[in-house]
Amino acid sequence: MHAGLHIPACILNQTFRPLGIPQRFMPVEIRSSDPLKAEVARLRVPVSMPQRDVMVGGERVPLNAQQYDEYQRTAGTMASQALRPVVSSPQWRTLSDTDKGETIKEAFKSARHDARDALLANHPELGAGSLPPLPPGYGVPGAGQSMSVQSLPPRGVPPLPPGYSVAR
Numbered sequence: 346m347h348a349g350l351h352i353p354a355c356i357l358n359q360t361f362r363p364l365g366i367p368q369r370f371m372p373v374e375i376r377s378s379d380p381l382k383a384e385v386a387r388l389r390v391p392v393s394m395p396q397r398d399v400m401v402g403g404e405r406v407p408l409n410a411q412q413y414d415e416y417q418r419t420a421g422t423m424a425s426q427a428l429r430p431v432v433s434s435p436q437w438r439t440l441s442d443t444d445k446g447e448t449i450k451e452a453f454k455s456a457r458h459d460a461r462d463a464l465l466a467n468h469p470e471l472g473a474g475s476l477p478p479l480p481p482g483y484g485v486p487g488a489g490q491s492m493s494v495q496s497l498p499p500r501g502v503p504p505l506p507p508g509y510s511v512a513r
Contacts, residue, residue, distance in 0.1 A: 381425065381432050388442055390449045395420055399461045401472035412468055420453070420460035427452045462508035 377383040385392060397413050398405045408416060428449060431437060437445065465471055 381429055384432050384445070385449060388446045388449065390446050392449075392453060395457055395460075399464065399471070401465065404472075406471050408464075408471075412464060412471070415467070416460055416464045419463055420457045423459055424453045424456035427456060459508055 377386060395413075395417055398407045399416070400406075431448065431452075440448070
């Protein structure tokens, strides 16, 4: 592989079979030095590319190429940041393969949801203006702030809507 070439794991984990080549000559296993990619491949977790549109106010809104690239990159980074410490933890080895697969699927689902919120915050033309304004001191992860686990609001402050976190 070329040193500067990055191929997403979701592409590497798919088996391509050109016409006329018998299955016995096709690769059946993909190895990776990256523990996360190797685990996703070993578990055969179906990680697909995100859809080229997002739901906003109950309607599908198509993304242009730049928005889709941003959405895809943000979701991948968020999923990777969430999964790397989990996959390398001692507790990971105690889980069944089924539970590991479900954990990975949920991490990607959550990352895509959070990436969608960040995309809407960065691109109000997509319809994020229909969201109610945030209370003072709150922000959307990925919208110019570092991503962090949501902390509890001060006493008497209502909980945040899903996808929002305390701005630091």
